[in-house]
Amino acid sequence: MDLAVSKSWRQAIGRAAVALVALWAVSAVAQKTELLVYTALETDQIKAYEDAFYKAYPDVAIKWVRDSTGVITAKLLAEKANPQADMVVGTSASSLAVFSNEGMLQGYAPKGLDKIQPQYRDPKNPPEWVGMDVYGAAVCFNTVEAGKLNLPKPETWKDLTKPVYKGKIVMPNPASSGTGYLDVAGWLQMWGDADAWKFMDALHDNVAHYTHSGSKPCREAGTGEFPIGISFEYRAVTTKKGGAPIDIIFPKEGLGWDLEASGIMKTTKKVDAARKLMDWLATPEAMALFAKNFAVLAMPGVAKPLDFVPADYEQRLVKNDFAWSAKNRDKILAEWAKRYDGKSEPK
Amino acid sequence: MTTATVEALSPATATRIKPIAHWHDRLSQLLLLGMCLALVVFLLAPLAMILVKSVQDRDGAFVGLQQFRDYFDTPALRQSIVHTLSIAGAVTAITVPLAFSFAYALTRSCMPFKSTLRLVALTPILAPSLLPAISFIQWFGTQGVLKWTLGGASVYGPTGIIISSVYAAFPHALMIVLTALLLADGRLYEAAESLGTPTLRRFFTITLPGAKYGLISAAMVVFSYTVSEFGIPKVIGGNFNVLALDIFKQVIGQQNFNKGAVVSLVLLVPVLVAFVIDSTMQGRLQAQFSSRAVPFAPKPKPAFDVAMLGFCVTVCTLLLAVLGMAIYTSFIKLWPYDKSFSMRHYTFGLVDGGVISAFFNSLEMAFFTALVGTVLIFGGAYLLEKTRGMSALRALIRLLAAIPMGVPGMVLGLGYIFFFNHPDNPLNVLYHGMAILVISTIIHYYTSSHLTAVTALKALDNEFEAVSASLKVPFYKTFFRVTIPVCLPAILDIGRYLFVNAMTTISAVVFLYSPDTKLASLAILNLDDAGEIGAAAAMATLIVAASTTVCVIYAVVTRFLLVRTQAWRRPVTV
Amino acid sequence: MPQAAASKDSYLKLESIRKTFGKFVALKGVGLAVERGELVIFLGPSGCGKTTLLRIVAGLETQDSGSIVQGGRDISRLPAMQRDYGIVFQSYALFPNLSIFDNVAYGLVNRRKGRDEIQRRVSELLKLIGLPDAGRKYPGQLSGGQQQRIALARALATAPGLLLLDEPLSALDAIERVRLRGEIRALQQRLGVTTVMVTHDQEEALSMADRVVVMNHGVIEQIGTPEQIYREPASAFVADFVGKVNVLAAVAEGGGRLRVGRLLLEGAPGAGALSTGARVSLYLRPEDVMINGAAAAMPNTASAKVTKVEFLGAFCHVTVELAGAEEQPLLINMSRHAIDDMKLCPGAALSVGLPPECMRLLV
Secondary structure (H helix, E strand, O other), X not given: OHHHHHHHHHHHHHHHHHHHHHHHHHHHHOOOEEEEEEEOOOHHHHHHHHHHHHHHOOOEEEEEEEOOHHHHHHHHHHOOXXXXXOEEEEEEHHHHHHHHHOOOEEOOOOOOHHHOOHHHEOOOOOOOOEEEEEEEEEEEEEHHHHHHHOOOOOOXXXXXXXXXXXXXXEEEOOOOOHHHHHHHHHHHHHHOHHXXXXXXXXXXXXXXXXXXXXXXXXXXXXXXXXXXEEEEHHHHHHHHHXXXXXXXXXXXXXXXXXXEEXXXXXXXXXXXXXXXXHHHHOOHHHHHHHOOOOXXXXXXXXXXXXXXXXXXXXXXXXXXOHHHHHHOHHHHHHHHHHHHHOOOOOO | OOHHHHHHOOOOOOOXXXXXXXXXXHHHHHHHHHXXXXXXXXHHHHHHHHHHHHOEOOOOOEOOOHHHHHHHHOHHHHHHHHHHHHHHHHHHHHHHHHHXXXXXXXXXXOOOOHHHHHHHHOHHHHOOOHXXXXXXXXXXXXXXXXXXXXXXOXXXXXXXXXXXXXXXXXXXXXXXXXXXHHOOOHHHHHHHHHOOOOHXXXXXXXXXXXXXXXXXXXXXXXXXXXXXXXXXXXXXXXXXXXXXXXXXXXXXXXXXXXXXXXXXXXXXXXXXXXXXXXXXHHHXXXXXXXXXXXXXXXXXXHHHHHHHHHHHHHHHHHHHHHHXXXXXXXXXXXXXXXXXXXXXXHHHHHHHOXXXXXXXXXXXXXXXXXXXXXXXXXXXXXXXXXXXXXXXXXXXXXXHHHHHHHOOHHHHHHHHXXXXXXXXXXXXXXXXXXXXXXXXXXXXXXXXXXXXXXXXXXXXXOXXXXXXXXXXXXXXXXXXXXXXXXXXXXXXXXXXXXXXXXXXXXXXXXXXXXXXXXXXXXXHHHHHHOOOHHHHHHHHHXXXXXXXXXXHHHHHHHHHHHHHHOHHHOOXXX | OOOOOOOOOOOEEEEEEEEEEOOEEEEEEEEEEEOOOOEEEEEOOOOOOHHXXXXXXXXXXXXXXXXXXEOOEEOOOOOHHHOOOEEEEOOOOOOOOOOHHHHHHHHHHOOOOOHHHHHHHHHHHHHHOOOOOOOOOOHHHOOHHHHHHHHHHHHHOOOOOEEEEEOOOOOOOHHHHHHHHHHHHHHHHHHOOEEEEEEOOHHHHHHHOOEEEEEEOOEEEEEEXXXXXXXXXXXXXXXXXXXXXXXXXXXXXXOOEEEEOOEEEEXXXXXXXXXXXXXXXXXXXXXXXXEHHHHHOOOOEEEEEEEEEEEXXXXXXXXXXXXXXXXXXXXXXXXXXXXXXXXOOOOOEEEEEOOHHHOEEEO
């Protein structure tokens, strides 16, 4: 009996040892650092960026958590006490500035930071966030419906306040849409408080409704639901390419804008891997991929002209101070809500 | 057996006898305790967290009622209360008479096609609430073919919210009123007829009073449904603010969770009031139903029957038009400029866009909700009704089981964020997972399923457990051999109910999903948000298709499989 | 009447059983002994505590205090699972989804008996209850009486030491009830199983029981054979509850005489011990009243006038007014033949005798 038991014991130990060695061998090959990255990038963009990054850094694996800017921002703030993410990538610089104010990010200067334009990164040194590309305001104008309704094509922001456009304009609500907020922040920084609010008062009289997303106004312009939609240029271009009868207008006074930007969470335990991704995002290779979707990049000299986007697009952007816009966000939204939330409803 | 025991039993000492608990009893009591604990953790604690957050500022400092003062100082938010209540009032005022007329036609006329009409009238349950909103935009929006009927008014805003909500709430009201009318005692009508009471008078003296509690109950259900619904106003509401939307804006738009907590408490008030009224009415409805009542059998009256048929066919046509428009929208190329047939919203919009995974997530979520929910809810109801001991705990569980119906999904969802994302909560591993979606959905729809289970169990002989104990058969054996087979129809019903609701729910889960666990109903919301109406309609169509499939399977299973397991229901065949 | 003294080897002994539900006292310290093989019936109006007592014996309720000993084993604190009894309920409580065979075999399967043994036992039981071919049917396909027979077979299948019947016949129609009454009694005697049954039907109790336990308001009013209960009720409640009885208000006159109205009655047992002027109730069963010829030789005779004749099938209730005690109408049981013979109708006169040995005096 005793002998039999000890024999089977030995066999078991032997088998376990073999299994352990095999397991170790497998895990050594698969030993990658997994980064949990929150992002507001489009799904198809993620695929392209990820493939290129893996070629450069095969030892890092990315687990993406993708959603709209508003949701990603809300999620990160909600999880502030117990952050899940290691990094935020491709999310609005306004949001990253908020995270920075909340002390949620850590500074890191990626290799090649010197090639990034100063207005497209966190001014702190080292920066807590670094930009990727610029997206700015654009107006979608449905030519078919405009023809039916006899609407002239607007060229400026001020044009949109003309009575002829009453009830014809849709714009994103700055409280729930990052695009809406970049418009409002752009106007305020371009014209100063008094003039900007006066303009918004007048615009408000013409707005049919405020949407919760920045894409929807352009989509609604595309289907003719409302002939004019204040949106951003990436969505305007995709809508037009999808066959919608729209013209894309870049109002002459200047365009509010924001960045797709990235930063490392202060609480991450995977600093090395996160820095690798930050490094890669600031390379010319990465910028070349961004250039397929965006006309203005954080690194000069890489961008290529895009269909429907004017060559001087970058010159039309207003001066934008993200720190200011993050700091005053609550105040601006409260003022906006006071002015338009309460009285904007149809009776 | 020992003398010591006998001495202790002498009445003079009067110490209460403590029965020796069999391990079966201990087991059932342990399970009951577990059930109570689960309800406390997954229902009570999250709700309590909302109360806590409503008196704190963003940094967690206690600020008393400051948040409430701020809230009521904001005219826009105050206005939402008025909006919410007036919309809900209007929807109730339209839906209940509509549902009553439909139910009246089904129970009091001899029109043909009754079962088909009833089936069609219940189809809105299969659709996510966003479907009617999208569909009505297509019908009545700027490019809609029926835009002229609104006479220049816009469908965006109260009009759209009201008609969409009526569509979504109609079947819920119909089921309640139908039950109330079916319970009416036919003998009352026979008596009235023998006395020569005119039809109209019979209607006002017998039919209406008989259905009174059912009507009030239906009104309350429609009212709280409309108050709690946030998807419809989000899609078709334009700038018309309602409370549910305010919570969403505060939480998702402004990341102001504490203000969200305040608004959700404000939202809770009308729903709770409606809930209390409803439970009172339900109680009276049950009491009114005497087991000796003779079902009413209508007699043919050609003119009346034709009129009723006309009415029901009209209602059903409208309901199908809503569903049909959504399906149509999902299959055309570019609304409204290129109406040629296209699968691009499915292939390009859903599959290539990576959104299709949300549909499979929904299927998975609905499957587990139905499976786990049915087991927990039916098992819980069984422990509650059929085991012995711990009567104080039972009272608490009964109370807890009734609460979810009075809590809007968004409020529950917000409470879940607060509770399950707390760093000190060991359960925060659940956060972001499929499990929390399943749990929140089960809790959200707990009450009706629980009531279905309790009703089925109460119909069983109360002494089954006593008989098995006397035969030395463990209670769980009787549970599996007798209770489950006999209650199988109710159990399947609960499973179907949970599945269909899990497929369409958005309110509780909107704060809880992670990108890995995004659900189809939420994908509709996001697609609509991005202006992708076609893809949103495609996703809604998929949901309807999935729910319909499950209902068809349910029907087939109940018809054929039950014939075997329920052979005992058949009357004497010899 | 004192409680029957428990013999040493009584099969079931209950001592000082007390049970409260909140503030309501259901049982106020009840004691009782049941002999082996005996059929004891708890009889009483609803709410008297009889069902509670049965459920305490079954372990379905727990007494607040008091002890239960069954077959020499103290089972006071044992859960139902560990007690030894079979039970039949008013509602039959047959498992509707199981065949009759499976219902009867329910307790046997769990005891790991062989398939053949179970088969044999079930058919034996089905034969015993007179439904040998019912095995493959379902409960819903049987009549109420048949279902209750099945419930009985199921309870007896495991050969328990004690059979508990909780209002087993109450859900049945009158004919089934009478038929099953006899069958249960015969079966019980044949098997010799100690049985406790609960009923509110006095006829059932008197016809079936070895002994009847009359209960009221949580106490035992009397324990005795049906004969004792009927003939010698120990309390006004028992006399009233069991059978029809005339209750006459009487005053002791001394010397063993009683006065009812202006009427003097003699010879009632126990009347001599009463002090003069004491007020008592005189109980007399309607069938004990003698009439005309039979009454002639009796000490307590009075003339009477018929006020009402109620036809009840086999016999009739005749209400009379006694001369001298008109305010206390007297009920008499008579056969239809006797009434026809005497041509009794309201207004008719007759003489009535009240036999002293049938009288009972209760305070």
